[in-house]
Amino acid sequence: MTAPETLLQVEDLRVSFATEEGVVRAVDGITFTVQAGEVLAIVGESGSGKSVSVMTLMGLTRGQNARFEGKAMFDGRDLIAASDAELRKVRGAAIAMVFQDPMSSLDPVYRIGAQIIEQIRVHEPKVSKAQALDRAVDLMERVGIPRARDRVRSYPHEFSGGMRQRVMIAMALANSPKLLIADEPTTALAVPIQAQILDELRRLRDQTGAGIILVTHDLGVVADIADRIAVMYAGRIVEQGTLEDLFYDPQHPYTWGLLGSITRVDRNRAGKLPAIPGQPPSLLAPPEGCHFRPRCPHAFDRCTELPELVSRLPEAPEHPDRCWLEPERKRTLRQVGDQIGLATGETVIS
């Protein structure tokens, strides 16, 4: 077997925004890689810096009030230092992006087919319109749109939300990207449609060997599709590992909270419980040391120091986390009854 090809290498990326209230440290030193043919899921509550991280890779957070540090190497070039013109060439072609709301990216006055054809020909001007039309039909079939040959003539409003998201994925694939970034691609969709869209993403990964970054606030969504997971909290990665690492031996109390809320939903207890009591900290003035400290029932004196993102597990050097607790202590504390969760005052079972 040949070693997997590293597509993207992000090193100590920091993004801050100067606002009237002060400096918002939206992304505070994140490091990760994406290999060809793998799905990396970035998971965390709303406001944890997921979208700012991935939009920065595409140059979409550039502006007067934004400041960047760190590197993001893709195809031999640093996306953070690249010029706007260089990034325009990469964006939509070698790196494609799918957003939560397809309506904001589709033009309501043009037929679906015309928009896919345009996407193909912007990056590949030598392709004729007829060839591009054939490719558009083929792409629509590949993402599971029935009767694609007829439906290229439809307008966006004639498609359901799920079908529009399939069109967005077809457009994202139009120029055979090496890396596909999907930011909450299923969040606005009904649950059965979510599963279909994730199936399509997985199939495309298998067929094309593209790397995928899947951003979501819902750890349950990634259980069937992610190869590796990075958990983000308040602008930092707090735990990273394979799907098995994160689901079966999670090391960070915040991950336990995310896992606990999925299990409870599966068990159909009354309604969807909040993942973790309390609110994420303000990114204007986050707490010193471990950012999770104000919400962590297991916090102790050392937690006012910042825990590095390192593996504390000799058997799993590729499974780092940012929590000071000893691994054996974690394995005891995360067990809440017969499931993994974040014990609170009410749920502690001794």
Ligand SMILES: Nc1ncnc2c1ncn2[C@@H]1O[C@H](COP(=O)(O)OP(=O)(O)O)[C@@H](O)[C@H]1O
């Ligand atoms: N242009 C901006 N100026 C100031 N703050 C911003 C800007 N863009 C994002 N933020 C802040 O950065 C934080 C992270 O946002 P975001 O990455 O969108 O979170 P997520 O995608 O995880 O929900 C939020 O607190 C958000 O308000």
Ligand code: SF4
């Ligand atoms: S470092 Fe301390 S506060 Fe942070 S998650 Fe671990 S125990 Fe909780």
Ligand SMILES: [Mg+2]
């Ligand atoms: Mg977001």
